[in-house]
Amino acid sequence: MQSTPAAALDQPVISLRGATASLGSRPVLRGVDLTVRRGEVVALLGANGSGKSTAVRSVVGQVPLSSGELSLFGTDLKQFRAWSRIGYVPQRTTAASGVPATVREVVSSGRLARTRFGLLRKADRAAVERALALVDMESHADVSVNALSGGQHQRVLIARALAVEPELLIMDEPMAGVDLANQEVLANALREQVKAGSTVLLVLHELGPLEPLISRAVVLRDGCVVHDGPPPKAVGQHALPGHDHVHPHAAHDAEPLRTGLLS
Numbered sequence: 001m002q003s004t005p006a007a008a009l010d011q012p013v014i015s016l017r018g019a020t021a022s023l024g025s026r027p028v029l030r031g032v033d034l035t036v037r038r039g040e041v042v043a044l045l046g047a048n049g050s051g052k053s054t055a056v057r058s059v060v061g062q063v064p065l066s067s068g069e070l071s072l073f074g075t076d077l078k079q080f081r082a083w084s085r086i087g088y089v090p091q092r093t094t095a096a097s098g099v100p101a102t103v104r105e106v107v108s109s110g111r112l113a114r115t116r117f118g119l120l121r122k123a124d125r126a127a128v129e130r131a132l133a134l135v136d137m138e139s140h141a142d143v144s145v146n147a148l149s150g151g152q153h154q155r156v157l158i159a160r161a162l163a164v165e166p167e168l169l170i171m172d173e174p175m176a177g178v179d180l181a182n183q184e185v186l187a188n189a190l191r192e193q194v195k196a197g198s199t200v201l202l203v204l205h206e207l208g209p210l211e212p213l214i215s216r217a218v219v220l221r222d223g224c225v226v227h228d229g230p231p232p233k234a235v236g237q238h239a240l241p242g243h244d245h246v247h248p249h250a251a252h253d254a255e256p257l258r259t260g261l262l263s
């Protein structure tokens, strides 16, 4: 990870203020405020279509805001160039690009943002090996990505994002379609990253094995933030799939907090 001047440590890593964005003619973000501070692990939750992916895609500059403000590491998006400080794992993709490539080659491609002229030096190669080890894929390093299972693809994509040694890791539904054994490997990899001081923003459908790592949850509904605080605990009947969540701190007569977390 790069060293950061002390003054910059106080700046939020992500500051999104009053963000609005549309896809086609559809308003998808309708005034979203999202702050992620250094060392936090923030889960972005909400029902299908509530705007979670759009929010993180706007954070990484893939969806332009129609209005509002976004700064990364204290720098306005328009001036921000330090993309190698951010590792991004998009939603539902595979590590295979159609071009024959090994696991190590795909993970190495994640390191290119840190290199000059695309040349991997010793430290770069070491970072690639560390990333492979974090997701427990060293033994598959020379295997073609075309021969991997869905869960292994996800591990390779996460290793590709980790190879850049990001200060901020953004992952969009990293556990989607991943079996339990692979989920455990990913949860361990994330735990190591958090221990090393990374800041993390995760889009999640349910907290699952990542729950112990989450410091704060932001819940979206119809493109608006409806909760920003402690992660909701799915308990009893509400832990069953299909149930809306009731927040444990809500007043007795309060409306249930419908996160869509488990729907």
Ligand SMILES: Nc1ncnc2c1ncn2[C@@H]1O[C@H](COP(=O)(O)OP(=O)(O)OP(=O)(O)O)[C@@H](O)[C@H]1O
Pocket: 023, 024, 025, 026, 028, 046, 047, 048, 049, 050, 051, 052, 053, 054, 055
């Ligand atoms: N290219 C597009 N053009 C128009 N509408 C879109 C486009 N992509 C997504 N949408 C719509 O924008 C809304 C928000 O989508 P988004 O993917 O951000 O939601 P999400 O909360 O991440 O959902 P999911 O949990 O299903 O991934 C959805 O209603 C979706 O149908």
